[in-house]
Amino acid sequence: MKRMKLVMVGNGMAGVRTLEELLKIAPEMYDICVFSAEPHPNYNRILLSPVLAGEQTLDEIVLNPLAWYAEHGIKLHLGKKVVDVSRARRIVIAADGTEESYDRLLIATGSNPFIPPLPGRDLQGVIAFRDIADTNVMIETARTHKHAVVIGGGLLGLEAANGLITRGMDVTLVHIAPWLMDRQLDGVAGDLLRKSLELRGMKFRVETHTSELVGGPLGRVTAVKFKDGSEVRADLVVMAAGIRPNTELAEKIGLHCARGIVVNDTMQTVTDPRIYSVGECAAHRGIAYGLVAPLFEQGKVCATHLAEFGIGRYAGSTTSTKLKVTGIDLFSAGNFMGGPDCEEIVMSDPYGGVYKKLVIQQDKLVGACLYGDTVDGSFYFKLLRDGRKIGDMRDKLMFGESHLGDAGHQGQSKAAAMADSDEVCGCNGVTKGTICRAIKDKGLFTLEEVRKVTKASASCGSCTGLVEQLLMFTAGGDYSAAPKKKALCACTDASHQEVRDTIRETHLLTIDAVYRHLSWRTPNGCSACRPAVNYYLISTWPKEAKDDPQSHFINERSHANIQKDGTYSVVPRMWGGTTNSSELRRIADTIDKFKIPTVKVTGGQRIDLLGVKKEDLPAVWQSLGMPSGHAYGKTLRTVKTCVGSEWCRFGTQDSTKLGIDLERALWRMYAPHKVKLAVSGCPRNCAESGIKDVGIIGVDSGWEIYVAGNAGIKTEVAHFFVKLKTAAEVLEYAGAFLQLYREEGWYLERTVHYVARVGLDYCKTRVLDDAANRKALWERLQFSLDGEPDPWFEFDKAGVDARQFQPLGVI
């Protein structure tokens, strides 16, 4: 088949990103040709600020060197500006007369700086801050001249002013509004920012209108004049008064433009189906974005349509702001100014230079503005995007997401303080140096990419915050776009919630049916979606949907935990952590008979036999004669108990008995993730009920139930849920809460994450306030568990493929 021809106008960040996405999915589809007005290959424009400040060099910020274009057979016209397109003949024409024909055209011309119509704007020494040429002019001028004026106190203006100061110039920043970054910060934070920049020697003229740029005899600017008649000296004037989508070419060739080139959700122009547009020049649902994250998201969608997959829609993004001035931490997102029917929570420590403001509307976080301490920026940003109700965490919201519970990286929370050789990711042994190098060399922008390439933060995730900080230093931020919803995996665009809803609403019963109904891109999914979809089927339609053994991870397929040498561990169930002499004797005999190398008491109050050969598993189970402990599954694991009132001199309730009853009622329960319970007999809490999915504490007058605790990767203390009188009530309430989680949780979401997503108040309304619903939930759970087989003994019923234990042959 003859390849089609794709021509791209504009060789910037959004456009080239689109090509990269396209090459990933359809490398053979197009002959690609790129026109670049700038004489450079694609570079990281964001990092012009650190280059200006002398923290990075121009060489370091190149994203796609010329070799990249060559390697992908991309014809690159450097330094050639496109001046016309004949849509009838499908030909692109550059200023020097170069012509290229196209089947598809991608316009990614970015923005133009807005230069206010002031007298003197054409003088020498008056520039914008947009590209390498501008940056070089600033660096050169700083060598030979002293006085600079920056017009505009937004992100760009401040970064320009900061860079010029570091290069030794005397800088005055002129701003029309009463405070700096008025589009991103409120007055208080804006003033804090001004103060710390004043300490660096920056001078400010706020609420000041410029009237004229004054020129000298040689045509070079010499001063800036203001409306009030005053003036300041200037050898260099940087205009940073905003940007406008660059639609010059698009308008000329008759594409519909309205504050940008108007595109639909597939990034196709509404005027000409052969022409697409992405980046700052494109107007999507009335918005032209000026930050990279949403543009990358656009690029991804555009690429799938260029590849004619016909999938993916861009639905708009929420953006957040960070300033790249070393030593100044600020973050803002959403409606940080507040307004009628908004409430604000404010924490202000002007002396310590810390200010935080959260804006809440109808019980949801709608805006955040942080200055001085921005560690929780991404936490707030996530709450804001997810639109989750925050009533139940309101009192703690200001303190952010406590990072104290994070384990695995020497307690570090500031990546800057770490040495290159320090380990950032404790799971995969990845150092700071390795991550920074990968970000630089491979041009990584998002957390997801760093995970893929380096494996850092890809396992337990506790170092995510550190990796985000490294992205900030090295690439200028984490540009993981914030799509409205996240796809379950690369096989589909559907989210976990959509898959769950579809299965329920359409009464789907098999994985194939789900894949067909939701037009999966792969014939039989992948290792991420198949286990999830299988769980959704069996939890939604118990006794109807058939469990698919090949869609379980190996542990759940062989009902034992695989070890790093390919052997397995076997953990028999010991109800509530209790055992007896005959069980112990059988365990001892089994150890001898099968020469089991390691025997260990687990953190879950039972015994683990490690190093069992796969062939021996069925015989070991038989020999033990104890129920499966499900230590391998997304299932009920253990119910830890303490000795309680039976023996303990402080015990107020029979915690051991309740623990055993709970475990007997709930064992064999599959769930979105593993589930752990504990019952303690008094508030001394020896069974550690405060960090369990459901934790119960006996008190003199009854039982307290706590939910959604977690002791693993990130320690989270459980929330108080309800106080009850009798053990029977505990079973019903705990069961109902767990069934709610089973029916609504997303796969691999533990109770702590489920409750964080839906809100504790929601769980309370469903389980506590609505007695009929609670009873129904509890009944559905019992229905699901009724007659469930023990997979160690009932292979057929449990769908255990016994063939797996024997080799096909031995040679």
Added chain:
Amino acid sequence: MSDWKTFCRVDDIPVLGSRRIARRGSTDVAIFRSGDNTIFALLDRCPHKGGPLSQGIVFGQSVACPLHNWTIGLDDGCAKAPDAGCTQRFSVKVVAGEVLLDTQELATLALGTTAVPATVARGAETAAAERPAV
């Protein structure tokens, strides 16, 4: 010289699943069956840290290693980018529903490699089954 021997019928291998052939003194060979009933054979040893590939989840023409979720191509035995490395592949023939392997290859290829990884994992590795879906 090839010496083909029947080891099982196609139906003895679960769809989207696998079986293995034990080799005395050296690593097993894993035999996979894809969704479209194609049969593949690879050394049962992940190029990463030696995980037994036969225990992974099979999808498309790949298997996800049970230890750290690398994706290995069933046709070439190679890890998909960004991971790198290949494991030995073995020739397979299917004749009238029977699965044949070349005993010459089984007796000579990738001998002596045990399933135990040479390099011991550093720190706490979380297995695919236990790691958050990212």
